[in-house]
Amino acid sequence: MGPNGRIASGFLPAHGFTAILIALVANLSVVGTAAAAVFFGGLASAALYLPIMAGLPAAAIDIINAAIALFITARSKLVDQVLRLGGRPS
DSSP, rough: TTTTTTTTOOTHHHHHHHHHHHHHHHOHHHHHHHHHHHHHHHHHHHHHHHHHHHHOTTTTHHHHHHHHHHHHHHHHHHHHHHHHSOOOOO
């Protein structure tokens, strides 16, 4: 919430989504959170150069983030099903 105890103007709401995604990728571990934060920070800074270097729109970073969230969620769901069924995926 910031140093003043409230959300300041200019705060980006997308940071909350990114923080949840980092926690999911890191599986809530401290070291994993640091590594995932560096990775997603690199993706965010790459959004500045993506249109110039690769000819892709800057929104491609959002698509990459969404794909990572989808795969992490699907992996978690699959692991839950395997554990619940005693090792047999359905």
